[in-house]
Amino acid sequence: MTDTVEKVATCPVAPHGWPNPLLPEYEQLPEGRPLTQVEMPSGSKAWLVAQHEQIQQLLADDRFSVEPHPTFPIRFPAPQELLDMIARDAKNLLVTMDAPRHTRIRGMALPDFTIRAAKKLGPRVQELIDVYLDRMQEQGSPVDLVQALALPLPAQVICELAGIPEAERDIFTKNAAIMVGTRHSYTMDEKLAANDELMKYFATLVTEKQDNPTDDMLGNFITRATKSEEFDHHGLTLMTKMLLLAGYEFIVNRIALGTQALLDHPEQLAALREDPEGLMPKTVDEILRYFSLVDEIIARVALADVEIDGVTIKEGEGILLLKGLADRDPQQYSSPDTFDIHRDARDHLAFGYGIHQCLGQHVARLMLELCLKSLITRYPNLHMVESSEPIELIDGLPPIHKLTVGW
Amino acid sequence: MKIHADRDRCIGAGLCALNAPTIFDQDDDGMVVLLDSSPTLDNSSDARRLAEDICPSKAIRITDG
Ligand code: HEM
Ligand code: SF4
Numbered sequence: 001m002t003d004t005v006e007k008v009a010t011c012p013v014a015p016h017g018w019p020n021p022l023l024p025e026y027e028q029l030p031e032g033r034p035l036t037q038v039e040m041p042s043g044s045k046a047w048l049v050a051q052h053e054q055i056q057q058l059l060a061d062d063r064f065s066v067e068p069h070p071t072f073p074i075r076f077p078a079p080q081e082l083l084d085m086i087a088r089d090a091k092n093l094l095v096t097m098d099a100p101r102h103t104r105i106r107g108m109a110l111p112d113f114t115i116r117a118a119k120k121l122g123p124r125v126q127e128l129i130d131v132y133l134d135r136m137q138e139q140g141s142p143v144d145l146v147q148a149l150a151l152p153l154p155a156q157v158i159c160e161l162a163g164i165p166e167a168e169r170d171i172f173t174k175n176a177a178i179m180v181g182t183r184h185s186y187t188m189d190e191k192l193a194a195n196d197e198l199m200k201y202f203a204t205l206v207t208e209k210q211d212n213p214t215d216d217m218l219g220n221f222i223t224r225a226t227k228s229e230e231f232d233h234h235g236l237t238l239m240t241k242m243l244l245l246a247g248y249e250f251i252v253n254r255i256a257l258g259t260q261a262l263l264d265h266p267e268q269l270a271a272l273r274e275d276p277e278g279l280m281p282k283t284v285d286e287i288l289r290y291f292s293l294v295d296e297i298i299a300r301v302a303l304a305d306v307e308i309d310g311v312t313i314k315e316g317e318g319i320l321l322l323k324g325l326a327d328r329d330p331q332q333y334s335s336p337d338t339f340d341i342h343r344d345a346r347d348h349l350a351f352g353y354g355i356h357q358c359l360g361q362h363v364a365r366l367m368l369e370l371c372l373k374s375l376i377t378r379y380p381n382l383h384m385v386e387s388s389e390p391i392e393l394i395d396g397l398p399p400i401h402k403l404t405v406g407w
Numbered sequence: 408m409k410i411h412a413d414r415d416r417c418i419g420a421g422l423c424a425l426n427a428p429t430i431f432d433q434d435d436d437g438m439v440v441l442l443d444s445s446p447t448l449d450n451s452s453d454a455r456r457l458a459e460d461i462c463p464s465k466a467i468r469i470t471d472g
Contacts, residue, residue, distance in 0.1 A: 108439035347460040
């Protein structure tokens, strides 16, 4: 049925001016959300997918690949050198590997990302949260919660996962913050310099852990991966960067945005205070659904012709899975634009779906749960003083915004 | 109702053990372990939702009987 597509639009999902479910432009989706064909900057064809059910179906289909491919849908005009570099690096990154290699490599990291492994980390995460909240207290009301908690806490938790010694943590936290910061705060050169510095640091970290294995997530992964001989040293350095930074800005945003959503809905916040044990898991899923940002697009390329709902996705065509829109799909959720911690949102796509579904999801959940729980129990009178609404998208970066709270 | 969990398909997302801990566990390697293959009716609607909507690798299957 591809021939009924009259016009191939230029891909609107570009790094500038992306449609965003938090902004009104996303209404530009055609009624009924049919698969929509678009042309990528390279000239290749791809399909926009915004229906929840279709995204699940396509992400569970092993005829789609994440590996470099001449017509893989890349959302920006990329010179050949950059494409070559992406292709070289992709071989070493879990997110851009297909099965069966993906299955082997993911299995090397998985034992340290289980529910049990995340639970074991709980007391340490709580200690760290308490340190930041103590500092907040000393500083006095009001404070910017992004700087006081959302940005530093996940960085410290990642350092714990990586077994980075206290003395070396500044290298990580400083550069990671620059890498996820907006271009209003940092220039491209500063970002590239931060990336270089981190890569240098990760390279020495890999060597150290190969020489003196440590019992932490990264140490265990490096031990297993070194034994398997599947990576060279540079490959392990790239994997380290991915394991540590894949979800950093995502979790920073959810801590800030989730707090903001609760403060915006006082009745729901009151209900959560009444029954934190019972409602927290649902609250976390609803935050993830509601802020499943469309900027975090998942892309794949078809390795064979695939039929879906009367449309043929041809071999070599790309798919762009707009999970942020799908998590607001009225066919899946009633009143999807309403934030409601009482709904069952467990099937949200914030962490993706299929074999690449977020490896860090239990650690992310843990951070979100403990941050929210600590904030609401410690500050019965927590309220918003100022927030940067509407959430501003700068150069397509997800919104790390300011959230000034008082108590 | 009978529940089947396919460890070869499982990708270790742990969502089954998180959402229905009386029916599923996640072992130390991250893979699904079936604790109760014939849960009581009370738990079974959750199992169906897990199988159909939540498990990201379609590793959980439900059959009659
Ligand atoms: C709320 C926070 C987070 C969100 C919304 C999120 C989202 C995602 C998504 C959508 C994917 C799938 C990408 C794809 O299919 O192409 C993914 C994969 C991944 N995430 Fe997360 N993530 C979060 C936190 C984390 C954290 C804290 C970590 C690590 C400590 C992490 C590590 C990873 C890794 C390693 C992968 C690749 C898995 C694979 O390819 O098999 N994430 N994440
Ligand atoms: S939810 Fe599915 S993929 Fe995740 S652990 Fe359970 S069976 Fe495995």
